[in-house]
Amino acid sequence: MTDAIFIAVSVLTVGSAILALEFKELIYGAIALAASLLGVAMFFVMLDASFVAMFQVTVYVGAVVVLVIFTIMLVRREAWLQVKDGSRKVLGAILGLSIILALGALYLQSGLSTLQTKENSISIKQLSEEMLTYYSPALIVVGLTLAGSVIGALILSKREKGEEE
Amino acid sequence: MNITEFVIISAILVGIGIYGLVVKRNFIKTLFSIEIIVNAANLNLIAFSKFNPITSSAGQITALFSIAIAAAEVAVGLALIILAYRLYNDVDVKEFRRLRG
Structure with missing residues (x-):
């Protein structure tokens, strides 16, 4: 039963990650990216990290994908559609496949599979206590980084005075 | 369940992301690829935190910080897309020539 769920979630995650890059219409690409991120959140639930899964859904699917969709809507559709892929498609595919094969072979022949799960998982209470x-x-530095990046994004996308559209 | 399955899924996601970074010239698709790679890294962090022999919350907290930093990076990246579209009227990364040596 667990294996069936695992295979279904893997197919969802990997398949929609490929679709996110290959869709011509970027709105569909953004939705496929959201599906892939949801799949990763399901993996987090399987690994007993329910708080991280919740955070992933809130931040990625709730904020990042919505921001991406707004950006796609702000730029003309023709501008997105006229971009052609680079001429290195075969090279890129070979590079990606070789990374997958090399890492996979490395993981399979290493002693990783002997690692055992521990019985007691980390509770949300313990997690939040350690965080605070x-x-x-x-945590404070991350908050300042977020504030700085939002201010930077606002300044970057601000229209200069007298700049004509 | 075994940790090998999770790290192999993570390796597949990294491969897809590298492929997207090499092949795609669409600005927002490179951002998608970066997101996929960051998610593969987070999956690795959570998997190793679950299979760590010592009970420790360090892996999960690092993943939380990593997600927050990735969100900040996406905000700046999207602002750069809007800015580049206003300056060049294009979203093809090959057309952004001002910084090219």
Whole structure:
């Protein structure tokens, strides 16, 4: 039963990641990307990391994909459609496949499969307590980074005075 | 369930992302590829935190920070797309020549 669910989620994640890159219409590509990110969130649930899965759904599917869709809508459709792929399609496919094969062979012959799951998983309570005590400086720095990047994005996309459309 | 399955899925996602970065010239598709690679890294972090012999929350907290940083990076990337479209009237990364040496 678990294996069937695992295979279904893997097919969803990998398939929609490929579709996200190959769709001509970028709106569909963004929706496929959202499906792929949801698949990764399901993997997180399988690995007993339900808080991270929730965070993934909120941040990626809720914020990032919506931002991407808004950006796609702000740019004319013809501008997206007239972009051609590079001439290195075969080279890119060979590079990606060789990375998959090399990493896969490395993982399969390493001793990773002997690792055992522990019985007691980390509770959300423990996670949030550590985040607010031991990791609180890092949390503050992440907050400042987010604020800085949002201010930077606003300044970048601000229209200069007197600039004509 | 075994950790090998999860790290192999993560390797496949990395391969897809590298393929997209090499082949695609559409600005937003390179952003999609970067997102896929970041997600593969997060999947690795969570898998190794689950199969760590010592019970520790470090892996999950690192993944949380990584997701937050990726969101910040996407915000800046999308602002760059809007800016580049206004400057060049195009979203093809080959057409952005001002920084080319």
